[in-house]
Amino acid sequence: MSEPVIRAERLTKKYGNAVAVDSLDLQIEPGEVFGLLGPNGAGKTTTILMLLGLTEPTSGKATVAGFDPLRQPLEVKRRAGYMPDQVGFYDNLSGLENLRYTAKLCGLRGQDADDRIQAAAKRVKLDYAMRKPVRTYSRGMRQRLGIAEILMKGASIAILDEPTSGLDPQASREFLELIRSLKNDGMTILLSSHLLEMVQSICDRVALFNRGKIGLMGKVGDLMSNVLGGTHVIRVEAEGANVAAAIAKVPGVARVAPEGGRLRVEASGDLRGDIARAVVNAGGDLKMIDAGEASLEDVYTRYFEGVPNAA
């Protein structure tokens, strides 16, 4: 097995008595897209800042691309590109001037810098606007400029904090497409999000965070079967005294829980036929039955049902 690109060992950050990140263990392999998920205040941003050496951990150790972010931050920051939550640029400067400045900070100059900037801008489909001041950019354009900056640097690791927050669905979709193309280039990507649909569609693995601890970590599919006991969630609306009990007895049904006047049935497959029969046999009155593949949202909801929320 190859050496992990990002590794955290018992990484801990305390602010006074409050523990923002609690003894975190994490390994991200080269070329992986890894999602950090969790409610507000879970500790996602804090984790990212520690990986980049922008915040000192209270204890524990991190390694990024083989370097220690505390002692060799410049090496880490040369290899990892970071796009903060709500990334900001100098509004009075154009996109090009902004990236030229970053390029200089990275030690890139002259024609080389300009060539890289142009290639990166083209890649994120922003080349038409590079000479306009950033103050005229939309939210989506700023995000893409952030990605262009990472590409321009030639980073092999991209760390994106809430990259799609505030984007409209269309812009989000395009953005996801862009992240996918980075993955195809072999970039290792760590992203945090609370947009679960997005994480589900592009992440190889995810970690569910709460109160600074990773509650669950693994491949999206595995999490679904582990947490939900199945990969399907079927919603049933039925009237009758003991419908729920009857459904629970159907083979393949892992769990039945009430959800807003309906029942949420977690099952290993599309068992709508069996469930309908069970309802009818129990003397119930079936009003609606609706099946969908389980989404990460279901995992998330289910996981955090039992855990008190941080924020």
Place this chain on the structure above:
Amino acid sequence: MPREGSAFAGVGAVMMKELADNLSSTRMRLLEGLIFITGAGAVYSTIGAVKEVIGEDPFIFLRVFTTGIPPLPSFVGFLGFLIPIIAIALGFDGVNGEFNRRTMSRILAQPIYRDGLLFGKFLAGLATISMALTALWLFVIGLGIWMMGLPPSTEEVMRSLAFLVASIAYGGVWLALAMLFSVIFRSAATAALAALSVWLLFAFFWQMLVVLLTPIIAPADPYSVASQVHTVEVGLGLSRLSPNTLFSETALAFLNPAERGQNLGVLLPQQLQGAISGPLPFAESVGLVWPQVAGLFASFILLFTIAYVLFQRQEVRA
């Protein structure tokens, strides 16, 4: 724990960017316009008055800097007043501005240390101040040559250059103060107000405070000369806590060769003997105000160090 890589990585890039920002900002244009108009006005009227004593005074050019025609203050007085404003305008949003534009974490995620950002910004501010003051200095000398029809002597050039350096150092102190406030306060407006309050304190109220406080701290005994001397010393010490005092004393010694310390509260041995009067050689004038010059540099270093330490410990997240 030792960290690897140069603390100065990125200083040049930051400095060039900030310098370009400074030089192109409307804020700077306004201030430069202000300082040029007031400076030129003061010098113009001064030269008109000083011209009459050409030939009597070997240091006529230096007179241009130091003579005020009431109600206008002298050129030096104007600078003592305006340099802090320029420095504050350049520094008050240096660090907090990056947070407010949400660029801080993105910039610090580039391969530079925070040192590079702070140094670069400071150097850019200092370079801007130096350029403005040097331009002004050249302008004054040029105006003098043109209006009086004679060039300055070598000694006058040296003395006025020393004064130029002192005014840049004075600007550095205020720039460091403004940047310190830009680290402490997240709101740029608060930082600007705080810096302007300090400026007001030193420009207008400090001497009053000194007069009020000195007899309280060191009451003078009318029957003891030693105690009276002590009182005077305490008063001087207090007034020299103000960078404005340090600057005006330095300017006085550099620009007025006849100054032997009688206005600075220091007595040279010659003066005690009461024998010699007349101009002092340049080197001795420098020696005379060396403590003041050192004081300017020390306060600059102190302020910058505090800003540096606070900035290093600051959370990067906005």
